[in-house]
Amino acid sequence: MQVPAVADSATAALRIDELRKDFGAKAAVDGVSLVVPAGSFFGLVGPNGAGKTTLLSMAVGLLRPDAGSVTLFGSDVWADPVAAKEVLGVLPDGLALPERLTGGELLAFAGSIRGMAPEVV
Template sequence: MSDEADSKQDQAPKHAPAQGDVALRLSGLSKRFGSTRAVEDVTYTVARGSFSSIVGPNGAGKTTTLSMISGLLPPSSGSVEVLGDDVWRDRAAAQRRIGVLPDRLRMFDQLTGAQYLAYVGSIRGLSKQDVRSRSESLLDAFDLRDNANRLVVDYSSGLRKKLGLAATLIHQPELLVLDEPLDAIDPVSATTIVEVLESFTNRGGTVLLSSHSMEFVQRVSDHIAVIVDGKLIAEGDMDEVRGELTLEERFRHIVRGPEETEGLDWLDISFR
C-alpha cells in the first residue's frame, strides 16, 4: 500500500458507532474466486440513519462486497451483521431487514409494473391489503402511475430501475443495498429517487450504495468507503475523507490515477 494510501487511512475516523446505533458491521470480509482475491479483509461500520456510499475503480470489488452484504454471495471469510443479525448465520432474519437492488436486476417482464410490485410484496409475506396500499404509494412516489399497467418488457432501462427501487421498499426494510441506482436514470427521475432515499434515511432507514458518479456521491452521502483492488483504502465521514478537495479529486489522489491521459499524442489533428 502506498504512503499516500496509508496517510488516508490515518485520517479515517477512529470512533465507531455504539452497538445500538450500528446498521451494518463488516468484520474481515473477504472473497476469493479460485486464486483471485476479489475482496480482502474489509472491516468497517455504518451508522443507522446514514447515507453511505462505496466507491472505487472498475473491478475494485464493490459489487462483490455489496453482494456479500445483501446475502447474495457467501464470503470466503469474515462476517456481515445487519442491525445485529448475522447475514450468513441467520440469512432469513437478516434479509427481512434488507432491500436489495442489484446492478443487473432480472424481472418478470411479462407482468405489468403494478403486478410486479404485487408479486414482490406477496413473496415478502405482506397481506393483500398491505400489498395494495403500499404498491399504490410506491407508484406515486416513483412517478410510475402512468406506466403501472404496461408490461415490464416494454419499460425503458430507466423505468425498470425505478420499478426495481420501488420493489426494494415494499416490505419496509431498514437497510437498502443499491448497486448503481442511478444508472440509466434521467435527471428528473434521479431527483425523485434521491428525494425518496433521503426521506427513507430521515425516517431512520440506512442507505448503502455504489456509484461511479462522484458528484452524486458527494452531494448525498454522509459516509464513504473507498475500495481499490479489493482492499479498503479509506473510510469515514465524507468531509474527513475528502478534506478540502472535491471527492473526485480526493478519489484520484487516493487511487493514484493519472492526472491526464498520456500516450495518445497521435490523436492530435493538424490543419496545416
C-alpha cells in the same frame, strides 16, 4: 426484528468485519471492515474490478464470503439470514424488470408469486 428508530452506538445498521472472497488465486475482496451507523448514508466507490459488487453481494447474503462476517442491525447475515433480511431491501443490478409494470404492480406481482395475500401488498 424492529429496526432502531435512532442510531445507537451498540447496533450499527451494517457491520462488516474482515470480509474476504477469493476467485481462484485472485482476492476480489481482501479483509474489508466497515461500520455504517444507523441513520447514515454511505456510498461505495472505486474503479471497475475493485470488488464493490462482490463486497455488497456478500453483505446482503447473495454471495457467501470465504472469511469474515456481516451483521445487519445486529443479525448475522449468514448465521441468521431470515432476521437479517427482515431489515433489508436489495435490488441487484442486471435484474430484468417488466417494462410495462408500475412500481406498485411490480410489488404486487412479486408478492403474489411468493404467496402474499393481495391486501398485504
